[in-house]
Amino acid sequence: MSMLHIVNKSALDRNSLETCVNHTLKGATILMIEDAVYSAMKNTAASGMVEGAMKDVSVAVLGPDLKARGISEDKLIDGVTVVDYAGFVELTTKNDTVQSWL
Amino acid sequence: MADVKKFLYVNRKAPYGTIYAWESLEVVLIGAAFDQDVALAFIDDGVYQLVKGQDTKEIGMKNFSPTYSALGDYDINKIYVEKESLEARGLTIDDLQHLVWEDEDEDWAEKDSIKVVTASEMAEIMDQSEVVLSF
Numbered sequence: 558m559s560m561l562h563i564v565n566k567s568a569l570d571r572n573s574l575e576t577c578v579n580h581t582l583k584g585a586t587i588l589m590i591e592d593a594v595y596s597a598m599k600n601t602a603a604s605g606m607v608e609g610a611m612k613d614v615s616v617a618v619l620g621p622d623l624k625a626r627g628i629s630e631d632k633l634i635d636g637v638t639v640v641d642y643a644g645f646v647e648l649t650t651k652n653d654t655v656q657s658w659l
Numbered sequence: 660m661a662d663v664k665k666f667l668y669v670n671r672k673a674p675y676g677t678i679y680a681w682e683s684l685e686v687v688l689i690g691a692a693f694d695q696d697v698a699l700a701f702i703d704d705g706v707y708q709l710v711k712g713q714d715t716k717e718i719g720m721k722n723f724s725p726t727y728s729a730l731g732d733y734d735i736n737k738i739y740v741e742k743e744s745l746e747a748r749g750l751t752i753d754d755l756q757h758l759v760w761e762d763e764d765e766d767w768a769e770k771d772s773i774k775v776v777t778a779s780e781m782a783e784i785m786d787q788s789e790v791v792l793s794f
Contacts, residue, residue, distance in 0.1 A: 570704045592676030600749030621717030627710040
């Protein structure tokens, strides 16, 4: 079973990403959308946690939400993939279950 | 004017994910019409509001970030950004919009509006304000 975890809040404002990371199993994917896209940036107070999680899970961010916030892809942690809306849909179909961390 | 008060608008939310950032900007612009002494503080995720290069075409929302560059025309030129908040987010002042104002008393010389301050300096700024509005 593989699970897609969707997070939409900034890790430095809410604890939803931290709780999510603590509840993911190997092979899962975390998709960061809306204000959560900031959590995919390197050199932040949250990047250590995300880099640690990436040993077991893959991390994707929604490109349109990155662009809206003026965050260029070169600011992202190495290994994070950027997906468009079609890629978002693909992730939901590729995984068995989806959990949105509100 | 007799009744000029020192207003401080405290911004702590990222733009677009919630409506706080835009609402704050609306209130700041409305307040500017009343000739008060206005300062803006950007703390925590609020510093994301000033990041340059925002492009909201693909999320179908209004990009309100160009409005910050108009603040100087409304005599709003005290924009304080907290150093610790920038650092925790891997950002420097170079990642932010370059906001300026023109000083009437110095032959309209162009000056920077943004000042990066420490948390303790921000505490002093808050302490010296008479009205604090939080977003």
